[in-house]
Amino acid sequence: MNKFTSKGLKLHMLWLALFVSVSLSCGKSSNPTPVDPVPPTTVSTFSNPLMNGADPSVFQKDGVYYYLQTNGSSINLWSTTAMSKLSTAVPKTVFTPVAGAANSRNVWAPELYFFDGKWYIYYTAGNGADINQRTWVLENSSPDPTTGTWVDKGKIFSPSADFWAIDGSVLEVNGSRYFLWCGRPDVTNVNLTQNIYIAKMTNPYTLEGTATKLTEPEFGWEKNGFGVNEGPQALTSPDNKTFIIYSASYCGTDDYALGQLALKAGGNPLVKADWTKSTQPVFTKQPQSNAFGPGHNSFFKSPDGKENWIIYHANSATNQGCADQRNVRMQKFTFKADGSPDFGVPVATGLQISRPSGEK
Template identity: 50%
Template sequence: MKKNILWIFLLLATAGNSQTTPIISTDTASTFTNPLLVVGPDPWVISKDGFYYYLHTTGNSIVIRKTKTMTALKSAQPVVAWQPTPGSANSKNIWAPELHYLNKKWYLYYTAGATANLATQRTYVLENAAADPTTGSWTDKGQIGDTAANFFAIDGTVLEYKGKNYFIWSGHISATDNTQRLYIARMADPWTLATPRVEISAPTYAWEKIGTPNVNEGPEILQNAKKAVFLIYSASGCWTDDYALAQLRLKKKGDPLQPSHWEKAPLPVFSKSPENSAFGPGHNGFFKSPDGKEDWIIYHANPSAGQGCGNARSPRIQRITWRADGTPDFGVPLPLDKRIKKPSGE
């Protein structure tokens, strides 16, 4: 009888809510709570062959966790995939690792520098031919970037589009201008660019300019069922509570290398929620539920105001849905410690 009452309650609760409202209940078997880990800035997830592979910024190495379900991430054993050679150009401030499967091999894209001086931060690539990226060995493929514009470059990701791969990152226009802009270039192979970089976004709205310097960073790709391409990025300084997610949309049949083919949303698409203990939500990734029926976002946020870019940032997940016009609806950051329905298929 109790089970029937619970189902009636859930049906009534969802009947009056929008599609983006999650089911919250006391059922511990089919629900979970955020955060997934106590610490986890710049989280990233990719799934392959029935497993999820999770990474986040550690600062001094690259660590991978392998899990069958994202809500069981706390139980996944961390595996140190790579550590730098002391004193090398990529030995300091190791940030934002991303794992991609390209040309039947695994590639790790990450940011690192030579010194504590952040001006040396660049993007680098590692390669692994093993079927499971927590096994095998990683080969250092060196720095990836535009050799004619070798300036500050962080947060690299890959867009696979119409049979071609594109590298997207956040960087500076020169050695003296420290505004962070988003750049794209077509890739010749997973560690080499085939074209010069092209700027596709710079901080233009007031909500993108909170904190100095002004920041666009953390670009990530999201596609809907019709393969429309969205680039979700983080705007304003991560040291502020107003770090938030913003959106570019590639025009239908657009050319990713044409700046005019990217349309910027005039407002942030996901921002702080003090009442839900979410300050500075950003630097996200996306993944499908185990049965492939749902789209989910993973992001970091601070539980309290004024905590900045440190290890108070924890990884959180929630379902996203799609509006009638094909754009993603992220809703608002969900409350901590509230029971949320698990991804479909868990």
């Protein structure tokens, strides 16, 4: 009897030890083995389009990208440290014109610049009648353009060319600033042909001297719909050559495209003969990539400064016109051996593209 009891006790203890062992191995211990967390997946690509909109413009300063586009009734400003994530940024309305004023309607194509310690926005607006569209300037002395007060500095114009004007931007060459814009010299607004003009700037909101007509529609690819040269954008190559990239043909056509002017070495920006115009467009539609009417661009560099990027608008299908279906896209570009830009062709919508180098 005692022998049997001793043997049964041993078996009982053996089963108890086995139960405790299994329990511990099933995670019942109060001191489980720590497990390293799974690191978050880093998204290294993005795809176009970035967002809906037209007339995109980018200005970068101190690691921040400031973005603007046409709104129609006010000016909104986005800020981000990663352009591929632009759609997640929340825009701030920085300017709403006074109702009934000469700049209260058709607010188009705003562009941001930083000159002499202050911020400036150049934009197009009128009183609602197309013939009265003009270029205007806002000024802000705050270190951050999304804060502070934007002061209306009024219309910026050349007395020698005070007619229909849109798409103001700034070119800087050899320490001097020049204002670029698109204008229609026919004050009756019957002839819709649009040219690009230039004048030297006395200060960020005043022009001096006589305006020069730099380019007018000459080639067939500049006259689809009707003759248009607009949206001038300055570009400097790595070897310090100066270019103006502009949009050609009516924006409501699929054949809206980009043209190019190149300033000769040592040339005077105010002298038309010192600019060479490309006889062919430098960026055109790509139907197989869902890119129709690509144009009205801006430029920026990647966060690490190693890459050049173009941002532009386009339609995703044919015959969508110059309206709300336009969307914003961006892609990397390079420079050719002669210093001129090589934009390639518009990349396909939905295609996964590597993010700008240095983005976090």
